[in-house]
Amino acid sequence: MTTQTPGLHAVSAADPAAQAEQDRAGQEHFDRIIAEDSRIEPRDWMPEAYRKTLVRQVSQHAHSEIIGMQPEGNWISRAPSLKRKAILMAKVQDEAGHGLYLYSAAETLGTPRHELNQQLLDGRAKYSSIFNYPARTWADMGAIGWLVDGAAIANQVPLCRASYGPYGRAMVRICKEESFHQRQGWEILYELSHGTPAQKQMAQDAVNRFYGPSLQMFGPPDEDSPNSKQSMAWNIKRFSNDELRQRFVDMIVEQAEALDLTLPDPDLKWNEDRGHYDYGPLDWDEFKAVVSGKGPCSVQRMQRRRQAHEDGAWVREAAAAYAHKTAAERASAELIGA
Amino acid sequence: MSENNENNVTGLGGSSAEWPLWEVFVRSSRGLSHVHAGSLHAPDATMAVRNARDLYTRRNEGTSVWVVPSEAVTASDPDSKGGYFESAQGKSYRHATYYTKSEGVKHL
Amino acid sequence: MSFASHDSATKQSAGNAITAEDIREGGSKAPEDVARYALYLGDDALMLAQRLGWWIARAPELEEDIALANIALDLLGHARFFLTYAGTAWGKTEDDLAYFRDEEEFRSCRLVEQENGDFGQTIARQLIFSFYQYELYRRLVRSTDPTLAAIAEKALKEVEYHQDHASQWILRLGLGTEESKRRVQDGLYYMWPYVDELFHDDELIESLGDAAVLPSSLRADFDRRIAEILDEAGLDLPEVAGAYGGDRSGEFSEQRGHILAEMQVLARQHPGATW
Numbered sequence: 001m002t003t004q005t006p007g008l009h010a011v012s013a014a015d016p017a018a019q020a021e022q023d024r025a026g027q028e029h030f031d032r033i034i035a036e037d038s039r040i041e042p043r044d045w046m047p048e049a050y051r052k053t054l055v056r057q058v059s060q061h062a063h064s065e066i067i068g069m070q071p072e073g074n075w076i077s078r079a080p081s082l083k084r085k086a087i088l089m090a091k092v093q094d095e096a097g098h099g100l101y102l103y104s105a106a107e108t109l110g111t112p113r114h115e116l117n118q119q120l121l122d123g124r125a126k127y128s129s130i131f132n133y134p135a136r137t138w139a140d141m142g143a144i145g146w147l148v149d150g151a152a153i154a155n156q157v158p159l160c161r162a163s164y165g166p167y168g169r170a171m172v173r174i175c176k177e178e179s180f181h182q183r184q185g186w187e188i189l190y191e192l193s194h195g196t197p198a199q200k201q202m203a204q205d206a207v208n209r210f211y212g213p214s215l216q217m218f219g220p221p222d223e224d225s226p227n228s229k230q231s232m233a234w235n236i237k238r239f240s241n242d243e244l245r246q247r248f249v250d251m252i253v254e255q256a257e258a259l260d261l262t263l264p265d266p267d268l269k270w271n272e273d274r275g276h277y278d279y280g281p282l283d284w285d286e287f288k289a290v291v292s293g294k295g296p297c298s299v300q301r302m303q304r305r306r307q308a309h310e311d312g313a314w315v316r317e318a319a320a321a322y323a324h325k326t327a328a329e330r331a332s333a334e335l336i337g338a
Numbered sequence: 339m340s341e342n343n344e345n346n347v348t349g350l351g352g353s354s355a356e357w358p359l360w361e362v363f364v365r366s367s368r369g370l371s372h373v374h375a376g377s378l379h380a381p382d383a384t385m386a387v388r389n390a391r392d393l394y395t396r397r398n399e400g401t402s403v404w405v406v407p408s409e410a411v412t413a414s415d416p417d418s419k420g421g422y423f424e425s426a427q428g429k430s431y432r433h434a435t436y437y438t439k440s441e442g443v444k445h446l
Numbered sequence: 447m448s449f450a451s452h453d454s455a456t457k458q459s460a461g462n463a464i465t466a467e468d469i470r471e472g473g474s475k476a477p478e479d480v481a482r483y484a485l486y487l488g489d490d491a492l493m494l495a496q497r498l499g500w501w502i503a504r505a506p507e508l509e510e511d512i513a514l515a516n517i518a519l520d521l522l523g524h525a526r527f528f529l530t531y532a533g534t535a536w537g538k539t540e541d542d543l544a545y546f547r548d549e550e551e552f553r554s555c556r557l558v559e560q561e562n563g564d565f566g567q568t569i570a571r572q573l574i575f576s577f578y579q580y581e582l583y584r585r586l587v588r589s590t591d592p593t594l595a596a597i598a599e600k601a602l603k604e605v606e607y608h609q610d611h612a613s614q615w616i617l618r619l620g621l622g623t624e625e626s627k628r629r630v631q632d633g634l635y636y637m638w639p640y641v642d643e644l645f646h647d648d649e650l651i652e653s654l655g656d657a658a659v660l661p662s663s664l665r666a667d668f669d670r671r672i673a674e675i676l677d678e679a680g681l682d683l684p685e686v687a688g689a690y691g692g693d694r695s696g697e698f699s700e701q702r703g704h705i706l707a708e709m710q711v712l713a714r715q716h717p718g719a720t721w
């Protein structure tokens with residue numbers, strides 16, 4: 001399980017014919033696995049494009065978990081009850097854990113974590129743009145748990161069957177933990193919605209702000225998503241953006257009713273013919289702006305991340321220095337003992 | 339400044355402050371063997387096993403944790419043909435179902 | 447109902463974990479003076495949990511975000527137990543006590559209220575406090591008050607981990623680089639004026655006898671073990687006098703107001719609301 005490019009490398013570079021034969025055999029093996037809907041593992045042959053797509057997607061997912069710790073972390077110190085404080089701390093901790101599971105999966109594809117991290121810090125990597133919105137009130141903790149984690153779950157459950165083994169397995173672990181997050185968010189909103197008028201208004205306001213952006217977490221409409229087709233052919237992506245978005249809308253309409261809160265969409269209506277809820281147009285101009293770095297918190301999220309990384313440099317160095325020193329001491333002690 | 343140096347806060351080699359990668363294996367309290375759970379970065383083995391416990395057993399998922407430096411792991415090549423992986427076909431004596439007399443005997 | 451368990455606040459298994467609900471619904475009503483003592487223990491844990499919570503999403507490495515969050519969650523769990531139990535004496539909940547007491551009503555020591563500073567300063571505070579709590583809880587498990595003993599039993603297992611975490615880091619920072627050594631040494635110096643206070647006895651504790659643990663009885667073991675670890679880490683025992691005041695008597699630190707202002711603001715904006 002080295003981080004070097006795995007695969008069949010017994011052939012020397014001076015033998016292009018043998019290399020081509022190996023690539024052909026590898027592609028055949030890969031195609032068969034995909035056709036069987038089976039698993040590709042780290043040491044299997046895979047097309048470069050497949051590897052690149054996965055590194056990008058898995059690391060983006062990891063970055064999202066890490067940046068996502070910030071809006072919620074913002075409310076740990078002010079959580080209005082000790083129970084809620086504990087739950088929120090545990091949730092944000094889970095998100096760090098999810099980031100780690102995903103970086104771990106991405107590393108099996110050959111890119112070290114510090115490189116992925118540097119891509120994030122340099123602004124060369126994307127993360128889910130929903131986290132560029134501010135978490136202004138306590139009710140946002142509810143809306144983020146219910147809508148944002150809810151959308152994430154709808155996206156993630158199919159990924160548990162992704163063709164790349166480490167990614168699928170990481171997703172299984174994450175999905176187990178994420179369902180607790182969504183339920184907690186829903187309960188926060190439930191308490192608020194059945195509390196004082198001020199609390200109810202707080203909850204409704206948060207839902208109004210997060211509804212549109214959470215629907216946009218599934219990505220642009222299918223006709224504007226060129227990468228989707230290839231991802232689906234490779235069994236990385238199982239359902240299209242619009243399919244997942246529709247599923248999510250259908251789910252939350254009833255959940256909103258149970259919350260006694262409204263969704264800010266006048267066009268939301270059950271369509272008997274389609275068997276789904278119709279919903280109104282989303283603001284894709286806003287989405288494009290936020291994705292391209294103009295979100296309300298885009299700059300702050302990145303700066304916070306860079307700050308934490310820079311502030312921690314001396315700590316990481318100290319730990320590494322200690323490890324080298326003690327290893328050297330052990331080695332010289334063995335030498336002396338011999 | 340080369341790309342490597344952006345990581346290079348110590349001014350020494352690019353990876354001197356990097357924490358190496360460790361593979362984590364967890365055996366749950368009722369488990370029979372350690373199962374690969376994932377990986378993490380830690381400066382040394384002592385911290386690695388503690389971090390692994392924090393990351394992979396927070397939910398009481400396991401009691402025994404092993405960490406191994408990733409570079410110490412030697413993996414077999416899944417595509418090896420020939421003697422490395424024998425085919426189990428035709429060697430029915432390797433399968434429990436071949437032994438019919440023991441059917442119905444407890445714990446066999 | 448058995449209170450013994452191997453769970454922590456972050457674990458989700460059912461198990462036999464003592465819960466705040468157990469204490470509330472168990473029907474036990476803390477005697478007034480035991481309740482006041484429980485406030486000392488609970489407020490310490492609450493303040494430190496509040497300080498450590500800040501590090502989540504700011505730690506030097508993701509693995510450390512998780513470790514510090516674990517410790518914060520453990521401490522918050524202890525706070526919830528102690529405050530819930532204390533509250534039974536007065537018909538108050540843990541939240542009544544945490545969010546609606548004013549500054550002068552808290553009973554936390556000054557050490558846990560000190561700022562995080564950099565990671566070195568935070569680890570310095572962790573080293574001192576986890577070693578203190580270990581000595582405290584390993585004796586409190588024999589408290590004649592069964593609830594305090596049960597809480598101590600659960601807390602002890604977790605504080606052992608906190609001690610280990612602080613010890614591992616004090617070694618790495620002390621022996622790592624010149625910079626890390628300087629920073630952690632500075633952190634120790636910053637925190638040291640508040641060490642003596644941890645070991646001061648007072649009338650309340652003395653009157654509780656075997657229900658409580660006399661802080662002064664912990665000093666010898668604390669001193670010995672701290673000296674050992676600092677020596678191993680190549681660090682100096684700070685030569686700093688104990689700061690006057692404190693003693694949980696109302697001469698609290700400047701920081702307490704800031705901590706509570708942030709912690710309590712939302713709950714106080716909606717008095718009587720449930721969350």
